[in-house]
Amino acid sequence: MAYYPKLRSNFIPRERRNHVIDKLLKLKEQLNQQIPDRDLENHLLLATWNIRDFGKVGGFNPQARLPESYFYIAEILSSFDLIAVQEVNELDDLEKVISIMGTQYSYIATDVSDRSSGGNGERMTFIYDKRKIWFKNIAGEIVLPANLLISKAELEVQGDKVIAGKQFRRTPYIVSFQCGWFKFDLCTVHIYYGEDKEGPELQERVEEIQAIANYLSKRADHAFLEDKSLILLGDFNIIDQEHRTMKALTDSGFVIPEKLKNPTNLARDHYYDQIAFKTNKGQLEFIDANHSTSKTGNAGVFDIYENCFNGDDFEVYRNQILTTEKGKKLQDKEEALRKYYDEWKTWQLSDHHLMWTRLKINDSIAYINKCRV
Numbered sequence: 001m002a003y004y005p006k007l008r009s010n011f012i013p014r015e016r017r018n019h020v021i022d023k024l025l026k027l028k029e030q031l032n033q034q035i036p037d038r039d040l041e042n043h044l045l046l047a048t049w050n051i052r053d054f055g056k057v058g059g060f061n062p063q064a065r066l067p068e069s070y071f072y073i074a075e076i077l078s079s080f081d082l083i084a085v086q087e088v089n090e091l092d093d094l095e096k097v098i099s100i101m102g103t104q105y106s107y108i109a110t111d112v113s114d115r116s117s118g119g120n121g122e123r124m125t126f127i128y129d130k131r132k133i134w135f136k137n138i139a140g141e142i143v144l145p146a147n148l149l150i151s152k153a154e155l156e157v158q159g160d161k162v163i164a165g166k167q168f169r170r171t172p173y174i175v176s177f178q179c180g181w182f183k184f185d186l187c188t189v190h191i192y193y194g195e196d197k198e199g200p201e202l203q204e205r206v207e208e209i210q211a212i213a214n215y216l217s218k219r220a221d222h223a224f225l226e227d228k229s230l231i232l233l234g235d236f237n238i239i240d241q242e243h244r245t246m247k248a249l250t251d252s253g254f255v256i257p258e259k260l261k262n263p264t265n266l267a268r269d270h271y272y273d274q275i276a277f278k279t280n281k282g283q284l285e286f287i288d289a290n291h292s293t294s295k296t297g298n299a300g301v302f303d304i305y306e307n308c309f310n311g312d313d314f315e316v317y318r319n320q321i322l323t324t325e326k327g328k329k330l331q332d333k334e335e336a337l338r339k340y341y342d343e344w345k346t347w348q349l350s351d352h353h354l355m356w357t358r359l360k361i362n363d364s365i366a367y368i369n370k371c372r373v
Helices: 004-008 014-034 067-077 090-101 200-226 244-250 310-324 326-330 336-345 364-369
Strands: 043-054 082-089 105-109 121-128 132-143 150-156 160-166 175-181 182-190 226-234 273-278 301-303 354-360
Touching: 004 200, 014 067, 014 132, 014 301, 014 310, 014 336, 043 067, 043 182, 043 336, 067 082, 067 175, 082 090, 082 132, 082 182, 082 226, 090 105, 090 121, 105 132, 121 182, 150 200, 182 310, 200 226, 200 244, 200 273, 244 336, 273 354, 310 336, 326 336
Parallel strands: 043 082, 182 226
Antiparallel strands: 043 354, 082 121, 105 121, 132 175, 150 160, 175 182, 226 273, 301 354
């Protein structure tokens, strides 16, 4: 990590510096206890995280992130080899975090999605450790063929019947990577939210999930011929394990390990984020989460607020909260102000916890055996 010079500088106000250092130390201890140690050859630590309005101020976002937020985010991200990050807007915030993480990290990002079509000006991004992850120089945004368009309808145009429909509100992004012996295509999504209640907006959400799963399922079959796996991850806005939003993902042959079937929103009642796999038998080994040689297990959801911006921090940030438009209205309403703190802090870290998994990637013995004549 390259944050030490910044911690010694005036990057963080002097009155908060010791507090931030204490929080960083607790966060490091939490990561050490809950996330496996990284190694060079045998395992891939993969994560997905929707970082709320990352690089965006305005709209619902009341103010820019504080300096310490970048340190906390960088500390969390640097525990993994490869991370898909959703809800990145302008790249300034991302580049601040990368500068703290160190020169060994790089990122790949899409252009911003179209705001007028519901894309919210967001980018899809991957952050990766260049010492371990090899970008295979192939990347692209998914454009659906006519037969897979979302919310399809048959229209008559000058006497001819045509199929009209929508592309994704935020276009999924697929990139080819290699880590050790493991070759894989990694696709990240941020599925349209719309509405939780039954109706056309929820139906569009389901159709987006179905469309990307069906499209990539067929693509994965071709990837198998090149000994590649396909991993689909990101914010699917899945309601729960039994809901048709989940069924839309798994019906196409994608597998979600049991340990990853956990809620990721702050209230822990929605299963928004997922990591799903489609791979040839024997091509990728899922490590048994309950019989792990790792001190921490091999998959899970990381609680980003266990140590940072928790209840102990309210008084530290009271004055900062009171500078926001909503905070000013609540300055004489203590209970409501404390409740607003729980909302305000989601623009400092996020309104999603991070999901991660650890994969075995050293397939040298199997590869050598394949070379027999």
